Amino acid sequence: MAVAKLGTVVVDCPDPRALAEFWAEVLGGTLEADSGQTEWVDVKVPGGQALAFQAAPGFVPPRWPSPEQSQQFHLDLSVDDLDAAERRVLELGARPLEAEDRSRSWRVYADPAGHPFCLCAG
The missing domain is CATH 3.30.720.120 (Signal recognition particle alu RNA binding heterodimer, srp9/1)
Structure with missing residues:
Protein backbone atom coordinates (compact mmCIF):
# COMPACT_ATOMS: atom_id res chain seq x y z
CA MET A 1 0.00 0.00 0.00
CA GLY A 58 20.79 32.36 -4.93
CA PHE A 59 19.80 29.62 -7.38
CA VAL A 60 22.78 27.90 -9.02
CA PRO A 61 21.96 25.56 -11.92
CA PRO A 62 23.45 22.07 -11.99
CA ARG A 63 26.38 21.40 -14.30
CA TRP A 64 26.12 18.64 -16.87
CA PRO A 65 28.02 16.39 -16.68
CA SER A 66 29.96 17.02 -13.51
CA PRO A 67 31.71 14.51 -11.25
CA GLU A 68 31.88 17.18 -8.51
CA GLN A 69 28.20 18.15 -8.43
CA SER A 70 25.17 15.91 -8.77
CA GLN A 71 22.35 17.10 -10.98
CA GLN A 72 19.62 16.12 -8.45
CA PHE A 73 17.06 15.12 -11.10
CA HIS A 74 16.12 15.68 -14.72
CA LEU A 75 13.05 15.20 -16.89
CA ASP A 76 12.92 12.66 -19.72
CA LEU A 77 10.41 13.80 -22.35
CA SER A 78 9.09 11.30 -24.90
CA VAL A 79 8.79 12.73 -28.43
CA ASP A 80 7.68 11.32 -31.77
CA ASP A 81 10.27 13.25 -33.82
CA LEU A 82 13.61 14.03 -32.16
CA ASP A 83 14.72 16.50 -34.83
CA ALA A 84 11.47 18.49 -34.78
CA ALA A 85 11.36 18.51 -30.97
CA GLU A 86 14.98 19.64 -30.85
CA ARG A 87 14.31 22.54 -33.22
CA ARG A 88 11.35 23.68 -31.12
CA VAL A 89 13.04 23.53 -27.69
CA LEU A 90 16.03 25.42 -29.09
CA GLU A 91 13.66 28.10 -30.49
CA LEU A 92 12.10 28.38 -27.03
CA GLY A 93 15.47 28.98 -25.34
CA ALA A 94 16.88 25.57 -24.45
CA ARG A 95 20.56 24.89 -25.08
CA PRO A 96 22.32 21.61 -25.89
CA LEU A 97 24.41 20.13 -23.08
CA GLU A 98 26.24 17.48 -25.11
CA ALA A 99 27.76 17.21 -28.55
CA GLU A 100 25.29 15.87 -31.08
CA ASP A 101 25.22 12.09 -31.25
CA ARG A 102 22.60 11.14 -33.84
CA SER A 103 23.11 7.42 -33.13
CA ARG A 104 21.42 7.66 -29.72
CA SER A 105 17.70 7.69 -29.09
CA TRP A 106 17.96 10.69 -26.71
CA ARG A 107 19.48 14.18 -26.60
CA VAL A 108 20.37 16.30 -23.56
CA TYR A 109 19.50 20.00 -23.11
CA ALA A 110 19.23 22.65 -20.42
CA ASP A 111 16.12 24.78 -19.95
CA PRO A 112 16.60 28.58 -19.76
CA ALA A 113 17.43 28.35 -16.02
CA GLY A 114 19.97 25.57 -16.59
CA HIS A 115 18.01 22.47 -15.50
CA PRO A 116 18.95 19.42 -17.60
CA PHE A 117 16.32 17.50 -19.52
CA CYS A 118 16.33 14.86 -22.25
CA LEU A 119 14.29 14.48 -25.39
CA CYS A 120 13.79 10.73 -25.91
CA ALA A 121 12.51 9.02 -29.04
CA GLY A 122 9.49 7.18 -28.13
Whole structure:
Protein backbone atom coordinates (compact mmCIF):
# COMPACT_ATOMS: atom_id res chain seq x y z
CA MET A 1 0.00 0.00 0.00
CA ALA A 2 1.34 3.41 -0.95
CA VAL A 3 2.01 5.94 1.76
CA ALA A 4 1.36 8.88 -0.57
CA LYS A 5 0.68 9.81 -4.16
CA LEU A 6 2.74 12.26 -6.17
CA GLY A 7 1.24 15.73 -6.05
CA THR A 8 3.30 18.34 -7.86
CA VAL A 9 6.90 18.34 -9.05
CA VAL A 10 8.41 21.67 -7.93
CA VAL A 11 11.41 23.18 -9.71
CA ASP A 12 13.53 25.86 -8.04
CA CYS A 13 14.59 28.70 -10.34
CA PRO A 14 15.43 32.41 -10.42
CA ASP A 15 12.35 33.51 -12.44
CA PRO A 16 9.30 31.24 -11.98
CA ARG A 17 7.08 32.92 -14.58
CA ALA A 18 9.71 32.87 -17.35
CA LEU A 19 10.60 29.23 -16.72
CA ALA A 20 6.93 28.23 -16.43
CA GLU A 21 6.26 29.86 -19.81
CA PHE A 22 9.11 27.84 -21.37
CA TRP A 23 7.81 24.53 -19.95
CA ALA A 24 4.17 25.34 -20.78
CA GLU A 25 5.21 25.73 -24.43
CA VAL A 26 7.33 22.56 -24.42
CA LEU A 27 4.62 20.43 -22.77
CA GLY A 28 1.51 22.11 -24.22
CA GLY A 29 0.43 23.20 -20.76
CA THR A 30 -1.19 26.29 -19.32
CA LEU A 31 0.06 28.70 -16.66
CA GLU A 32 -1.92 29.02 -13.47
CA ALA A 33 -0.86 31.83 -11.17
CA ASP A 34 -2.27 34.94 -9.60
CA SER A 35 -1.46 37.96 -11.77
CA GLY A 36 0.73 39.44 -9.04
CA GLN A 37 2.33 36.15 -8.03
CA THR A 38 6.10 36.16 -8.60
CA GLU A 39 7.27 33.46 -6.17
CA TRP A 40 5.29 30.45 -7.50
CA VAL A 41 3.74 29.53 -10.86
CA ASP A 42 1.97 26.27 -11.75
CA VAL A 43 1.86 24.65 -15.17
CA LYS A 44 -1.03 22.28 -15.78
CA VAL A 45 -0.02 19.65 -18.32
CA PRO A 46 -2.78 17.97 -20.34
CA GLY A 47 -3.14 14.37 -19.20
CA GLY A 48 -0.04 14.65 -17.02
CA GLN A 49 1.43 15.66 -13.74
CA ALA A 50 1.47 19.33 -12.74
CA LEU A 51 4.77 21.19 -12.61
CA ALA A 52 5.37 24.15 -10.34
CA PHE A 53 8.14 26.73 -10.45
CA GLN A 54 9.31 28.35 -7.24
CA ALA A 55 11.62 31.34 -6.76
CA ALA A 56 14.92 30.31 -5.21
CA PRO A 57 17.18 33.19 -4.15
CA GLY A 58 20.79 32.36 -4.93
CA PHE A 59 19.80 29.62 -7.38
CA VAL A 60 22.78 27.90 -9.02
CA PRO A 61 21.96 25.56 -11.92
CA PRO A 62 23.45 22.07 -11.99
CA ARG A 63 26.38 21.40 -14.30
CA TRP A 64 26.12 18.64 -16.87
CA PRO A 65 28.02 16.39 -16.68
CA SER A 66 29.96 17.02 -13.51
CA PRO A 67 31.71 14.51 -11.25
CA GLU A 68 31.88 17.18 -8.51
CA GLN A 69 28.20 18.15 -8.43
CA SER A 70 25.17 15.91 -8.77
CA GLN A 71 22.35 17.10 -10.98
CA GLN A 72 19.62 16.12 -8.45
CA PHE A 73 17.06 15.12 -11.10
CA HIS A 74 16.12 15.68 -14.72
CA LEU A 75 13.05 15.20 -16.89
CA ASP A 76 12.92 12.66 -19.72
CA LEU A 77 10.41 13.80 -22.35
CA SER A 78 9.09 11.30 -24.90
CA VAL A 79 8.79 12.73 -28.43
CA ASP A 80 7.68 11.32 -31.77
CA ASP A 81 10.27 13.25 -33.82
CA LEU A 82 13.61 14.03 -32.16
CA ASP A 83 14.72 16.50 -34.83
CA ALA A 84 11.47 18.49 -34.78
CA ALA A 85 11.36 18.51 -30.97
CA GLU A 86 14.98 19.64 -30.85
CA ARG A 87 14.31 22.54 -33.22
CA ARG A 88 11.35 23.68 -31.12
CA VAL A 89 13.04 23.53 -27.69
CA LEU A 90 16.03 25.42 -29.09
CA GLU A 91 13.66 28.10 -30.49
CA LEU A 92 12.10 28.38 -27.03
CA GLY A 93 15.47 28.98 -25.34
CA ALA A 94 16.88 25.57 -24.45
CA ARG A 95 20.56 24.89 -25.08
CA PRO A 96 22.32 21.61 -25.89
CA LEU A 97 24.41 20.13 -23.08
CA GLU A 98 26.24 17.48 -25.11
CA ALA A 99 27.76 17.21 -28.55
CA GLU A 100 25.29 15.87 -31.08
CA ASP A 101 25.22 12.09 -31.25
CA ARG A 102 22.60 11.14 -33.84
CA SER A 103 23.11 7.42 -33.13
CA ARG A 104 21.42 7.66 -29.72
CA SER A 105 17.70 7.69 -29.09
CA TRP A 106 17.96 10.69 -26.71
CA ARG A 107 19.48 14.18 -26.60
CA VAL A 108 20.37 16.30 -23.56
CA TYR A 109 19.50 20.00 -23.11
CA ALA A 110 19.23 22.65 -20.42
CA ASP A 111 16.12 24.78 -19.95
CA PRO A 112 16.60 28.58 -19.76
CA ALA A 113 17.43 28.35 -16.02
CA GLY A 114 19.97 25.57 -16.59
CA HIS A 115 18.01 22.47 -15.50
CA PRO A 116 18.95 19.42 -17.60
CA PHE A 117 16.32 17.50 -19.52
CA CYS A 118 16.33 14.86 -22.25
CA LEU A 119 14.29 14.48 -25.39
CA CYS A 120 13.79 10.73 -25.91
CA ALA A 121 12.51 9.02 -29.04
CA GLY A 122 9.49 7.18 -28.13
